[in-house]
Amino acid sequence: MSITKKDIIHVADLARLGLNDEETIKYEKELNDVLNFMEKLNELNTDDVEPTSHVLDIHNVFRSDVVEDSLDVEDVLANAPDRDEDYFKVPSIL
Amino acid sequence: MGKIKDIHNQLLNKEISAVELIKEYLANLKVSENKLGTYLAITEEKAIADALAIDKKISNGESIGLLAGIPMGIKDNISTKGIITTCGSKILENYKPVYNATVVNKLYHEGGIILGKCNMDEFAMGSSSENSAYKLVRNPWDIDRVPGGSSGGSAATVGAEEVVFSLGSDTGGSIRQPAGFCGVAGMKPTYGRVSRYGLIAYASSLDQIGPIAKNVEDCAIVHDIISGYDKMDSTSANMPSTKSLDNINRDIKGLRIGVPKEYFGGDEKVLKTLKKALAKFEEMGAIVEETSLPHTEYALPAYYIIASAEASSNLARFDGVRYGARDFDQNDVTDMMSVTRDKFFGKEVKKRIMIGTYALSAGYYDAYYLKALKVRTLLKRDFDEAFKKYDVLITPVAPTLPFKIGENIKDSITMYLGDICTVTINLVGIPGIAIPCGFADGLPVGMQILGKPFSEELLFNVAHRFEQNNDFHLRKPEVK
Numbered sequence: 001m002s003i004t005k006k007d008i009i010h011v012a013d014l015a016r017l018g019l020n021d022e023e024t025i026k027y028e029k030e031l032n033d034v035l036n037f038m039e040k041l042n043e044l045n046t047d048d049v050e051p052t053s054h055v056l057d058i059h060n061v062f063r064s065d066v067v068e069d070s071l072d073v074e075d076v077l078a079n080a081p082d083r084d085e086d087y088f089k090v091p092s093i094l
Numbered sequence: 095m096g097k098i099k100d101i102h103n104q105l106l107n108k109e110i111s112a113v114e115l116i117k118e119y120l121a122n123l124k125v126s127e128n129k130l131g132t133y134l135a136i137t138e139e140k141a142i143a144d145a146l147a148i149d150k151k152i153s154n155g156e157s158i159g160l161l162a163g164i165p166m167g168i169k170d171n172i173s174t175k176g177i178i179t180t181c182g183s184k185i186l187e188n189y190k191p192v193y194n195a196t197v198v199n200k201l202y203h204e205g206g207i208i209l210g211k212c213n214m215d216e217f218a219m220g221s222s223s224e225n226s227a228y229k230l231v232r233n234p235w236d237i238d239r240v241p242g243g244s245s246g247g248s249a250a251t252v253g254a255e256e257v258v259f260s261l262g263s264d265t266g267g268s269i270r271q272p273a274g275f276c277g278v279a280g281m282k283p284t285y286g287r288v289s290r291y292g293l294i295a296y297a298s299s300l301d302q303i304g305p306i307a308k309n310v311e312d313c314a315i316v317h318d319i320i321s322g323y324d325k326m327d328s329t330s331a332n333m334p335s336t337k338s339l340d341n342i343n344r345d346i347k348g349l350r351i352g353v354p355k356e357y358f359g360g361d362e363k364v365l366k367t368l369k370k371a372l373a374k375f376e377e378m379g380a381i382v383e384e385t386s387l388p389h390t391e392y393a394l395p396a397y398y399i400i401a402s403a404e405a406s407s408n409l410a411r412f413d414g415v416r417y418g419a420r421d422f423d424q425n426d427v428t429d430m431m432s433v434t435r436d437k438f439f440g441k442e443v444k445k446r447i448m449i450g451t452y453a454l455s456a457g458y459y460d461a462y463y464l465k466a467l468k469v470r471t472l473l474k475r476d477f478d479e480a481f482k483k484y485d486v487l488i489t490p491v492a493p494t495l496p497f498k499i500g501e502n503i504k505d506s507i508t509m510y511l512g513d514i515c516t517v518t519i520n521l522v523g524i525p526g527i528a529i530p531c532g533f534a535d536g537l538p539v540g541m542q543i544l545g546k547p548f549s550e551e552l553l554f555n556v557a558h559r560f561e562q563n564n565d566f567h568l569r570k571p572e573v574k
Contacts, residue, residue, distance in 0.1 A: 003452070007452070008448070010455075011448055011451050011452045011455065012448065014451050014455060015406060015435075015447050015448060015451040016410075016413065016428070016431045016432045016435055017432060017435050017436050017439075017444055017447065017448070018429070018432030018433045018435070018436040019436060019444075020436075023436075023444075027444075027445065027448055030445060030506065031445075031448060031449060031452065033506070033507060034398065034445075034449055034506060034507070035449075035452075037394075037395055037398075037507055037510070038395040038398065038399055038462065039395075040391070040392065040395050041392055041395050041396060041399075041465050041466065041469055042465075043392075044389075044392060044469060044472065046465060046468035046469065046472070049468040049471050049472060050468070050471055051464055051467030051468050051470070051471060052467055052468075052470040052471040052474055053299065053467055054299055054329075055285050055299070055474065055521075055522060055523030055547075056285055056286045056329065056331060056523065056547075061328040061329075063325070071192060071193070075192040075193075076192070076416075078190070078192055079188075079189055079190065079192075079416070079417035079418070080415075080416060080417065081414055081415075081417075081418070081419070081420035081422075082420070082422075088415055088416055090414075090415055090427045090430065091424055091425055091426055091427050091429075091430050092425065092426065092427065093426075093427045
């Protein structure tokens with residue numbers, strides 16, 4: 001599999017990375033190099049192998065639905081780049 | 095005796111005050127840091143205030159924790175309330191966490207005194223600490239060489255004796271490889287052994303926090319303190335803290351050591367030093383045998399797929415909305431996010447986000463991500479088999495000696511290949527400790543000791559017994 005410029009633009013859009021033209025060209029080469037390196041896995045037949053997403057024998061961890069203290073609103077907003085009273089402020093969405 | 099107990103007794107016997115001690119360390123650190131680039135923030139004011147509080151306790155006859163007055167460095171991806179935590183990235187340049195990581199609370203509770211936040215590869219992505227967005231870290235044994243990474247600051251600061259111990263994080267070797275390169279002891283605990291709450295995530299199924307110290311005893315003391323169940327981390331293992339210190343002197347006669355041949359393909363000087371160390375173990379009564387972990391060569395590609403995929407998801411949170419940097423010149427929210435991320439993330443971070451996003455995108459998920467998870471199962475089986483026959487496995491930490499600054503940074507694949515001895519350990523979740531096992535060309539050579547899940551106490555024991563037979567941990571680099 002090889003990655004084209006069109007793929008790079010699509011992936012950058014999915015990842016919300018506003019790449020410029022120069023970066024697009026650079027990533028096309030670098031990603032192809034890395035993906036070639038990853039092709040090595042195709043030497044292995046894994047048809048009957050279960051995937052391991054997690055090494056510990058922990059599945060779902062539940063807790064009781066009890067109200068507990070959480071962060072203060074001022075703390076939550078303390079690092080906001082921009083705010084309006086108790087809200088995070090961002091440029092227009094529509 | 096390790097340094098922590100030594101200082102603890104000096105404080106209790108009033109041979110030295112905590113303020114004197116901390117001022118001495120800070121004065122030295124400021125000079126040394128200038129040469130090595132080990133810190134992104136130095137917390138002098140807090141350190142002196144904390145030391146004063148310890149002295150007050152001592153003079154009031156109150157009990158103090160084992161870490162009381164002990165100077166420590168914390169990797170800059172571990173949250174420290176009110177102290178800037180950048181992850182080595184411009185996107186978090188002014189970020190001040192509003193809570194502490196669980197490990198930080200535990201260290202504070204024992205009286206540990208933070209001197210600063212340790213420099214690192216941006217978002218822990220790198221093996222040389224050259225990817226920090228602020229400045230690079232230098233190896234205290236040779237300042238023209240890298241200290242390893244990503245916890246390069248945490249390892250170099252301990253190696254140069256700027257602090258007594260530090261915390262690092264390890265996703266594919268980021269504690270062990272820099273510990274090896276800087277000639278210090280570093281433990282990557284079993285996945286789930288140490289809480290990740292407050293660790294800014296890189297690859298959540300691989301990340302672990304662990305201690306770095308000049309000797310095995312101090313490393314074990316810190317591990318005993320930071321390990322244990324935490325309800326704030328849903329992947330925390332429901333087990334008590336380790337009691338490594340109580341078991342550190344056990345005899346290792348009859349210990350079965352497996353030596354996986356796939357890990358011995360590196361630099362001749364590294365291998366020669368390792369072989370000497372293995373002979374030492376035989377002299378000490380251990381049984382050393384060659385073994386095989388047949389899928390080793392597939393670990394690196396599997397690792398880079400899984401780590402990049404998880405990173406692309408974890409780093410989606412840095413969007414300029416709730417914290418971190420923002421580009422203010424955009425009129426549309428999507429443009430704001432795209433420009434912010436492009437502008438404030440570094441090159442390696444963007445590359446891994448791209449790889450991860452691609453590997454998880456429609457049509458490619460099975461070919462890359464699912465395939466890598468299946469290979470992860472094969473790797474785990476290799477280790478399960480090996481641990482039926484052996485108590486521990488011993489390998490080099492890295493295939494080479496610490497390399498020159500600038501030598502590998504331009505070629506990702508070469509840089510990735512340097513992680514060959516460490517990444518598999520994160521994929522299979524087992525613990526591994528790195529300690530110095532000798533020197534070559536004046537540079538430290540690291541040895542990695544691996545065990546079954548939750549065998550940290552045995553690993554500290556084996557490492558400590560080895561350390562008793564040499565003076566590698568007592569040598570101090572002359573930084574010039």
